[in-house]
Amino acid sequence: MGTGQASFAMSNAVRVTNRDGRSPYVILCDHASNRLPAAYGTLGLDAAEMLRHIAWDPGALPVARRMAEGLDATLVESCVSRLAIDCNRPLAAHDLIPEISETTAIPGNAGLSAAEREERIALSWRPFHEAIGEVVSDRLREGRETRLVSVHSFTPVYKGVQRPWRIGIIHDEDERLAAPLIAALQALDGPVVGVNEPYSPADRVYFTLEHHGRSRGLPCAMIEIRNDEIAAQAGQRKWADLLAGILSDLEPEAGEAVPYRPGSGMAAQSKA
Template identity: 45%
Template sequence: MSVQEPGPNPYQAVEVTNPEGRGGFVFVCEHASRLIPEEYQDLGLDADQVKSHIAWDPGALAVARKLSEAFDSPLVAGCLSRLLYDCNRPPHAHDAIPMVSEIHTIPGNQNLSFEAKKQRIDGIYIPFQETLEAVVKKATASDRLPLMVTVHSFVPVYKGQKRAVEVGFLHDDDSRFVDAILSVDDGAKFVVERNAPYGPEDGVTHTLRFHALPHQIPNVMIEIRNDLIVTDQQVADMADYLRDVITKAVSYADFRAATPSTGASQ
């Protein structure tokens, strides 16, 4: 399929909510939107595909917004579908501009020229990363390191396989935040796991590696099964749960002062 690629930055690629927040966190939602500008002709997908999880993380932005408000901290969110460019992937990643997502071929991403790929990198990835970098820089200017939390959602059934995990707490080389969370979560409310349903080996921790690890910022990537955040009440309940477990984890130990370490699987 041939589509006309727009110029380098004709659309807003990133939005910052509560930029002056002083709560000590930086929240991130890379896959917040399923918007595909009309020039891309929905990348050749049908309406149901564009609304589905392959285009975004349903419910993730709603939860992230509630956490940003609860902790009075900035939230950096993507404004365009991850099918155009996945801002949680570096430009060299094979799935940064996915040709296939789950079992779905993306016609508008086939056989892209170097120039077409560069336009998406320049117009989506770079503005997102520069904005997040500026927010992190501002947050690290204080006497105390901020905490980074990225919010995602995942499908209950993936390639025909049901997933038992309900909330995943992911980390890369720095496991401090996740260690603290799993120490205070008793598993009574949700089925939780470390580095599930994905882990760093799946290439999903780019934001943590690029923005948190270099500054030794304690970090966690939260994956929520999206059938648990469909309604407004479910979103509110999930946000309340995450607020509670994060607050307890922060109170549990001053892990910001600890040396980053890799945690064992759980």
């Protein structure tokens, strides 16, 4: 796709809202947008493909925004499609810039040079993670309690397999935040709650929380909502208000952070 991305300012790649929010929570949305800089076109895809889950997490951003507003939390969102580069992957990941997403070939991602790969990193991945790092570092320097929650959505059917869960909570060995969140959801009538379903850290979908939360010993959890639940505003409001209410009353389980082992849980092939 070549260079010429200088006009796409780094400030267009990430948005931080309510940076001084009083909540202990920082809400993250890795796959908030299906937008691509004009120079990339649609990466060789039909325009309709950009509305699919392969390009973003539909419904995740409206839920994340309403949660952040309800909690008075800081929100950090990526503003570039995951098809350009997936901000929830380590730089060494084979699908950092996917040539195939699910079963769809991405022509504009095939055969990138080292310079083009670095251009993608500078376009979106680096600004997103630098923004999160600055928010978290500032909070810790100020002595503010900090808990990280990332908000995603998933498809009702993946490669022909139906997914029964309405919401999933993803976590690794440190369950201080995830365990009480799961318990609160399971106590409700209605939601079918997946525990490390439909993904788990073994699918390499936990990178952002590992990098910014687990590495600092912070409580963190990943929320996945089935995207047919949040396709319309009513569902977005319902889930955002439910989750914000639970989180506002929730206290992480007592105890020290489980030691973080870099790279743990990244062995399996990704389903995300």
